[in-house]
Amino acid sequence: MxxxxxxxxxxxxxxxxxxxxxxxxxxxxxxxxxxxxxxxxxxxxxxxxxxxxxxxxxxxxxxxxxxxxxxxxxKVPDNSLLPADPKVHADITRWQFWQTAHFGRACGVFIFENILRNAFNLGEPDAQELAKATENFHRFAKVLDGHLAGRAWLVGDTFTLADFSIASFLELTALAKYPVEGYTEIARWYSAIEQIPAWQSSAPAKIS
Missing domain, CATH: 3.40.30.10 (Glutaredoxin)
Structure with missing residues (x-):
């Protein structure tokens, strides 16, 4: 592959x-x-x-x-990232769709405005776009933070594709300048994800 x-x-x-x-x-x-x-x-x-x-x-x-x-x-039957149980499978897929449609889109605006504009010499960040993204980020971060209360992982008792899909944006929190203050459950959850060996080994080189 x-x-x-x-x-x-x-x-x-x-x-x-x-x-x-x-x-x-x-x-x-x-x-x-x-x-x-x-x-x-x-x-x-x-x-x-x-x-x-x-x-x-x-x-x-x-x-x-x-x-x-x-x-x-x-390719790896019976793995814990995407269990065969149809309800668990559907729940994981639901969170992956949620990431694509909602949380990831809000984060993506911050990534473009605060990181990629500079990388591609596209000028200063667009304040209006960031204002709309901030509203959307809070809307969906509240959903994520609330769901994680009392839970170690998004689905079930171990990390799954759902966790990897949503957490992937948080590596760029500082550079993209997400408004993450106050979302203590998200912070706790992501801190646990950072301890996963596969997550550590997949980390890109640090950029500034």
Whole structure:
């Protein structure tokens, strides 16, 4: 297998963490988005959305990080990241969809405005976009914080794909300047995730 990724991308981080946790062999190929490598014809033939991560497994090409995570779990039966029990499976998938539709979108604005604008020389952060993102972040962070009260993990009694999917954004908290103050349950939960060996080994090099 081969994974095209961008080292500081939360979408890439969670897939790499799954690879590490499951012990799956995969060639990691970093694309330099600043140089436009994701816009080259050979990559567009794999992913017309020109987005990462993208997994190539023989003649099968798969994009969308949460789909990739579930596919990787299918290679290791009876793993704890995506148990076979249909209700647990659905609950994990529900949180992955929630991350894509809500929490991740709010975080993504902060990442773009406070990190990527500078990396791509796109000017100063847009205050209006950040104001809207702040409102959305609080809306959904309250949901996450409330759900985590009294729970070690999002689903069941061990970490799953749901935890990896949502936690992947929190590596960039300081640089992206998420308004995380006061969300004590999220802080406690993420601190536990940072102790997971696969999470530690999937961490990108620090950026400033």
């Amino acid at each position: 081969k994974l095209y990724h961008f080292p500081i991308s939360p979408n890439s981080r969670r897939v790499i963490a799954v690879l590490h946790h499951l012990g799956l062999a995969c060639d990691l190929h970093a694309l330099d988005l600043v140089k436009g490598e994701h816009l080259q014809a050979d990559f567009l033939a794999l992913n017309p959305n020109h987005m990462i991560p993208t997994l190539v497994d023989g003649d099968f090409v798969l994009w969308e990080s949460n789909a990739i995570m579930q596919y990787l779990c299918s």
